[in-house]
Amino acid sequence: MSLGDYLRLLRAKGGGLTPWDIEAATTLPRGLYRQMEQRYRAIGDDASMEILAEYYAVPFEDLRWRLGWSRKALSRALHIAATNRTPITLGLWNGQEATGNVAWWDLGAVGLDTGGGLLLVVQRHAIERWDPRAPEDGVADADDPNDEDDD
């Protein structure tokens, strides 16, 4: 789960809070929280994550770690795995792992051919990590050439 998805989950657990409520309750710069939550790329720095870790009472290291597993990075890895027809291993939120070839992927889910011709559909927000990871600038252009469609 990316940092953005995780922050959204934490906010939902808080019950009815808006990004503006959280910005008002913390010292985060205006608009930063919304971007951290909604942008597909990694947004945020240590200072902002420390503030949020304290606000949500979660470990800072957890937020910091999730910053490295953005939705954008998952898109790159899925794109490369699908293009090269190489298997990918997805580490899921519930601790399980699924390995297979990417049959398709889209906004919400990944269709993973795990063998035998049957498909395992994994929700993207349930994916915590993956292997192999794609290089940072690997297929960014193919993924999002104008860099404007990620939210």
Place this chain on the structure above:
Amino acid sequence: MADNLWVLREQKKISVATLASRAGLPIGLIMEYESGQRSIDPRHLNRIARALYIEEADIKLRSDPRPGAAPLERQPSRDTPREMARPYGDRPPMPRPPAGDVRPRERQMRPRLEPRPPLPARPSQIVHLEGLLKRLDLSMADLEAQIGKPLSGLDRVAISALLKDLQAKVKDAPTPVRHRAYLPESVDEFEARYLAAAQAAGDHLRFILFDGSSVEGQVIGYGPYSITARQADGAEVTLNKLALVSYTKPSGNAGPEQLQ
């Protein structure tokens, strides 16, 4: 107990200028009142008190000078003779030339400036030019052929005129259709297609939820955010996709047992 005017003003955190403005009095007068050079005129007392939102009795009529402050220098009044007002009054005034002796000053002629050499094009002009050429689907060579001279020979003014022409051409040119890249992550049609096929075939799917439980049923509906399945006992359950980890057909070896 009455207090010095400058103390009261600083307590209110306002400047001398603000106090003067609020009271409608000259700044210099306020400064004189504050320095104790003169007592506050009873006609002004009420105005100052109202400007500070205090009682008249709170203000000492003659303020004590601020400790360590230099004494305020008085400006010469209008009726003071010039000699007295001058700080160097002991010095005799400079003799003025007689009025008839005024000769017009000779005008100094500036040397005529050489014409400036033409300035080279700005880097921003070159960048703009490249952008316009790209939009017009022209190359630098094409443009040079059109204008009959190399672009390096054009100065800043000539490039500016050229840019103006090209901008007009770009404006008149038909807007190109923008082909957007196909972005799988901006659509959710693959999952929708899979669910549509499963619904049409009457497939049963096994859904693994975040809380570790699982639900198995026949897909009877779906949307961007939820999937509705009919379970074996006939009960229908709508699962929010946010609560789902994964799902698959339970037959064969593609079930949750594939997950390690």
